[in-house]
Amino acid sequence: MPNETSNEAFGRPGAPALTRRGLLVIAAAFALPGAALAAAGRPVNTLGSPAGVAIRGYDPVAYFREGGPRRGSAEHAVMNGGATWHFASAANKALFLADPERYKPAYGGFCAYGTSRGYLVKIEPEAWSIVDGRLYLNYDLGVRETWSGDTAKYLARSEKNWPRLTARDIR
Numbered sequence: 001m002p003n004e005t006s007n008e009a010f011g012r013p014g015a016p017a018l019t020r021r022g023l024l025v026i027a028a029a030f031a032l033p034g035a036a037l038a039a040a041g042r043p044v045n046t047l048g049s050p051a052g053v054a055i056r057g058y059d060p061v062a063y064f065r066e067g068g069p070r071r072g073s074a075e076h077a078v079m080n081g082g083a084t085w086h087f088a089s090a091a092n093k094a095l096f097l098a099d100p101e102r103y104k105p106a107y108g109g110f111c112a113y114g115t116s117r118g119y120l121v122k123i124e125p126e127a128w129s130i131v132d133g134r135l136y137l138n139y140d141l142g143v144r145e146t147w148s149g150d151t152a153k154y155l156a157r158s159e160k161n162w163p164r165l166t167a168r169d170i171r
Contacts, residue, residue: 043110043165044083045109047121055125056123057071059071060104060105062087062092068128070088072085072092106134111137112129112137112154113138113139116153116154116157119165121139
């Protein structure tokens with residue numbers, strides 16, 4: 001009968017034993033990269049964008065510096081958070097690189113109202129708001145109007161929902 005310290009059960013008599021500890025070490029080696037990705041990786045809105053470009057290719061810095069949406073360019077692109085972000089200028093790209101969390105839209109660039117409802121949906125770049133220094137995007141101008149009617153309520157719901165939402169919640 002094979003014992004715990006041999007591999008006779010696997011048809012390899014005399015081979016070094018694969019112990020429970022060895023299996024745990026192998027499992028941990030494969031699990032850690034996925035766990036780091038799951039812990040740090042949040043979905044980023046690339047819906048309606050070619051080749052994984054965030055927020056439909058619009059420049060997130062322009063909302064702050066220029067007071068509204070402006071289409072970015074592949075000429076001024078950077079990878080961040082698993083998506084490609086486009087910028088209208090080298091200056092905007094530099095500002096983003098210096099402090100990406102300041103400029104990235106809330107909820108990975110998904111609709112803030114949709115996030116409050118427990119799902120992730122596309123946005124229209126023209127349906128935006130900056131609240132307390134944070135960029136929020138919405139599905140369309142009508143949804144932005146609804147969201148703006150009680151921003152505090154929808155923000156509280158979004159903050160509660162966002163940590164549990166995953167790519168499976170994209171509609």
